Ligand SMILES: Nc1nc2c(ncn2[C@@H]2O[C@H](COP(=O)(O)OP(=O)(O)OP(=O)(O)O)[C@@H](O)[C@H]2O)c(=O)[nH]1
């Protein structure tokens with residue numbers, strides 16, 4: 386890897402607390418229909434926690450797809466407001482309408498300390514989370530504190546894969562409704578969760594009564610390890626899909642890129658919104674360790690020229706080198722330096 390002497394020192398974007406100042410933690414709560422998500426949110430809102438919490442309930446009731454209930458707990462009192470969201474689908478509305486709505490609300494009412502977002506049992510938590518994540522890393526005043534899941538003991542035929550997927554990406558799994566099962570069944574559920582995600586923290590509850598300190602302020606996306614860096618950059622233009630795949634594979638699989646000290650870059654998480662030539666829709670890039678996927682989102686490009694936004698979290702990352710490699714190899718119509 387050629388060294389660029391005139392490049393500025395790499396400075397991680399985090400503050401000491403692990404995130405830019407003033408950012409508001411967002412926790413996404415997913416789980417099977419009826420698992421107890423709303424019960425959990427209501428419980429959190431009414432418990433003593435000295436936090437101002439905004440809750441976005443995501444009930445897709447018939448005829449109410451245009452409205453979302455927003456309950457705000459302020460100094461212990463609970464009141465409700467209605468947020469008008471243009472799009473009923475969470476996965477595509479969260480970034481452009483949901484976040485904006487929250488931001489508008491914060492301007493009006495002052496900042497919240499915490500935002501909790503309930504998704505439907507069917508929403509893909511990965512897609513929802515990555516929208517927050519990309520946004521947060523790129524300077525939004527919201528960051529993702531944790532993704533959680535509640536499970537019931539009920540068999541979810543046909544949704545088994547979705548449940549497994551939710552567990553796989555969760556930072557915390559709450560096994561609720563333990564009053565309804567025998568110990569043997571509970572052990573089985575616990576074993577299943579453990580087999581899907583060996584690292585996830587597991588809580589067992591009735592009526593979603595959790596110890597709040599175990600649920601809020603997880604900081605699961607903060608860099609606890611000082612050597613883990615976050616690199617973000619934006620690059621204008623369309624990308625070659627083939628070249629992007631080659632770039633990602635060189636980075637994640639071949640570990641071909643090194644920092645200025647010659648240490649190989651290791652990516653732990655990778656997210657992005659990218660533009661492919663000839664495609665009207667934005668494409669979401671998500672990667673965890675050596676796995677990655679590219680998925681077209683329902684979101685159409687409106688900005689012109691289009692701006693690709695990338696976030697890398699990992700070890701030995703060097704922004705200048707990554708950005709230079711990306712720009713010269715992946716962006717169409719760019720001359721090699
Ligand atoms: N027996 C029992 N019932 C529970 C428990 N927790 C919640 N419930 C009940 O289960 C039902 C569904 O709970 P909700 O909190 O609405 O579940 P949800 O996950 O928000 O449901 P959706 O938004 O429809 O997916 C309610 O009637 C709750 O009172 C529990 O631990 N034990």
Ligand SMILES: [Zn+2]
Nearest residue numbers: 422423444503
């Ligand atoms: Zn609910």
